[in-house]
Amino acid sequence: MTAPDPTTQFEQIHVGSLVDEARRQIRHHILTGRLRPGERLRDSVLAEEMGVSRSPVREALRLLEQAGLVEKTNNRSYRIPAFAPEDVHELAALRAADEILAIRTIVTKRIPLDRLTAAIEAITAAGSDPTKALAADAAFHFEVVRLAGLPRLAERYERLIDQIRLVLRANEIETWHRTPSVAAVHQRLLDLLQAAAEGGDVTELVRAWEDHVLRGMAAPQVLAPI
Amino acid sequence: MTAPDPTTQFEQIHVGSLVDEARRQIRHHILTGRLRPGERLRDSVLAEEMGVSRSPVREALRLLEQAGLVEKTNNRSYRIPAFAPEDVHELAALRAADEILAIRTIVTKRIPLDRLTAAIEAITAAGSDPTKALAADAAFHFEVVRLAGLPRLAERYERLIDQIRLVLRANEIETWHRTPSVAAVHQRLLDLLQAAAEGGDVTELVRAWEDHVLRGMAAPQVLAPI
DNA sequence: GGACCGTGTTTTGTCGACAGTCGACGGAAT
């Protein structure tokens, strides 16, 4: 979290291929909304804009296709996908399944929960700033998944979160607005998790957690896709 | 399923890129064991062997990396990954999570189960041929996942199965050998699923299903990785 | 004798160019 002082310590030299860099940039523009659903992505345009050849851009697009952030229309060009309401429900269900696997693993393996209290403090510190609060909220959930120590789970969860961010942005859904106190809600989840880890009721924990995830993504005002 | 008569009706011309074809071939060789864990994959060699340029092979390898069938070692060449025992457990847990989400969705949406009875008949027809029985077994589980009607779930489940096939083959694990009757076991799962769909106990179904998946992949003789 | 540096070779990353394919526009025939 804390960056090392460049004057006394050398920074890690960023060694990344142009493919990684292109993917990072395209992903960023998709998730921040500069590229909107339905929009076409021409590799020649992207390549010229980034000042590189088409090859790395093509490979980056293929990776993003696997990640679900772009889709290929009838063997032709790439597009930002448009989402239907049932897609939102599916993504919510997948997210809930992954997080529940994470918490069950945490309970079974008796993994210490210190990092989660820190994550909740970050939520509290975010206050009422919606952007910060959303980031801290997501960080808490991601920390739970990472804590389980299952690398493949963390990987696919990350991809899932990307898709969810895209679908929420595409439909201009502002979740977490209706929740009274984000910190309190997550503190309760953490309490349940801790109780379960100490021999408490796992079933209750799972039900509360699933309810939290599904409710948080149950958006009444989901817009119809383009 | 039934192919159209070529004499009266034209077939669909197979339109596939060289990337798809290369990925298909490499994946096939990995899953059938011609390429073994730890082995290096040089794109120039593969390209020459398939008679194409390096570009499509490179993109195919990148896709397979995302799928978890190959891995890249310190910015250098690709290799078939070697698996540790905990990897097997993780893959089993992920598979169980996905299948449980599928059956819960099936129960909730009241999806008809006709295709599953057909899948069980296929298992019965396979008899004692281990290869056929394993294929029919996998087909049953995959049919369950597809039946849930969640395309992203089916997609990631397919990737998961690929990894599991690789890890089982790498460790030369022959599961399903110890089970007395594959057909009977799955018939019981289907009965529980049907009972749950008609208002029965979902908890019992979930527990039995998870037990089946985890037990089927609990291999006592998991070999240490290379 | 051991560790370090320099060189050579192999392999990968990137580029520019060519060819094939798809969609759109315009013209001709009924």
Place this chain on the structure above:
DNA sequence: ATTCCGTCGACTGTCGACAAAACACGGTCC
């Protein structure tokens, strides 16, 4: 006037070549 066909432009898929990075080996210095 409408429909069909032919042509054109644009984009994508693939290729061969070049440049750069990484490993392996041998030599040298301490």
